[in-house]
Amino acid sequence: MQLRDLKIIVTGAGSGMGAHFARQLHAAGARVAAGDLNVAALEGLPAGIARRRLDVSDEADAASFVDFAAAELGGLSGLVNNAGILRDGLLVKRDGRTGEIRKLSTEDWNAVIAVNLTGATFMVREVVARMLAGGHRPGVIVNLSSIARHGNRGQSSYVSAKAALAANTLTWAREFAPHGIRVGAVAPGMVETPMTQGMPDRAREALVERIPVGRIGVPEDIWQAVRFVLECDYFNGRTLDVDGGLSM
Ligand code: NAP
Numbered sequence: 001m002q003l004r005d006l007k008i009i010v011t012g013a014g015s016g017m018g019a020h021f022a023r024q025l026h027a028a029g030a031r032v033a034a035g036d037l038n039v040a041a042l043e044g045l046p047a048g049i050a051r052r053r054l055d056v057s058d059e060a061d062a063a064s065f066v067d068f069a070a071a072e073l074g075g076l077s078g079l080v081n082n083a084g085i086l087r088d089g090l091l092v093k094r095d096g097r098t099g100e101i102r103k104l105s106t107e108d109w110n111a112v113i114a115v116n117l118t119g120a121t122f123m124v125r126e127v128v129a130r131m132l133a134g135g136h137r138p139g140v141i142v143n144l145s146s147i148a149r150h151g152n153r154g155q156s157s158y159v160s161a162k163a164a165l166a167a168n169t170l171t172w173a174r175e176f177a178p179h180g181i182r183v184g185a186v187a188p189g190m191v192e193t194p195m196t197q198g199m200p201d202r203a204r205e206a207l208v209e210r211i212p213v214g215r216i217g218v219p220e221d222i223w224q225a226v227r228f229v230l231e232c233d234y235f236n237g238r239t240l241d242v243d244g245g246l247s248m
Helices: 016-027 059-073 106-134 156-179 201-210 219-231
Strands: 007-011 031-036 050-053 078-081 092-094 101-103 139-144 181-188 239-242
Touching (some): 007 016, 007 106, 016 031, 016 078, 016 219, 050 059, 106 181, 139 156, 181 219, 219 239
Parallel strands (some): 007 078, 031 050, 139 181, 181 239
8 A cells, every 4th residue: 555545543643653653654645643642742743644632442532533533534544553551560579678579450450451452452443443334445554562472571461462462463354354454563672762761771781782783773663664564465464573683
C-alpha cells in the first residue's frame, strides 16, 4: 500500500515513537488520526492531523475514537497500534536487608494488561469492524510488540502483553486475510523515548555494550520497519524484531 493512500489511526501518538510515526505518515501524504491519553501532548503534532483524547483500555472510548477517525478521514484503511505503558517489577522480591517479601501488585499487573493487551485488542476489533462495515479495503494493521516478549526479568506483565500481541498478530492475520486486511507487528529493542528516559546511566552503558550495532535505537529506526509493514503487501502475520541485534 502507498503511504499517501492511507487513512490511518496512530494510538499513543502524543509522545515517543507514536508521535514520530504520526509525523512521518502525515509528511508522506497519509490522512492521520492521532489518539493519546495525554491530550496536551497531541498539540505538538502538525496541523492537518486529526486528534482527540483516547484511552485504548476503555472499550467505549476506543469505539468512539474509531468513529471519530473514520468521520474525520473519510474512511479508514490502517492502524498503528502503538499505545503502551510499563509498570516493571519482579513478580516476587525479597529485600536483602529486611528479609521482607514484596509481591508485584495486582494493580500494576492489571494496568499493563489493560493498556498493552486488552486496549490494543479493542483497537484492532473496532478498526476491523469499521473496515468491514464500511467496505474499506485493503486494510493494514501494525501492532507494536517488543523483544521483551521472549521473556525479560522484572517485566512479567509487559512480557505477557507483548507476547500475546505477537501471537495474535498471526491470529488476526489469518482471520482478516479473507477481507483484504493484513496484520503485522514490529518488536523494538531499546529505543530512546520518554518510556526509557528514566534508565540509570550505568544500566544504559551496560545495555549499549550488549547491542551489536553499538547504540540504543531511535524512533526513526522503528519507523523504517513500521513503514515496511504498511507498504509491503506481501508481509502478513509476522513480527519483525528491530533491536540492533540485541536479541540475536
Ligand atoms: P511512550 O514514549 O511512553 O509513549 C506512549 C504513549 O502512549 C504516551 O503518550 C502515553 O501517554 C500513551 N498512552 C499510555 N496509555 C494510554 C492509553 N490507555 N490510551 C492511549 N494512549 C496511552 O512510549 P514509546 O517508547 O514511544 O513506546 C511506543 C510503543 O512501543 C509501546 O507500545 C511500547 O510498549 C513499545 N516499545 C517501546 C520500546 C522502547 O524501548 N521505548 C521497546 C519496545 C517496545 P502518557 O504519557 O499519558 O502515559
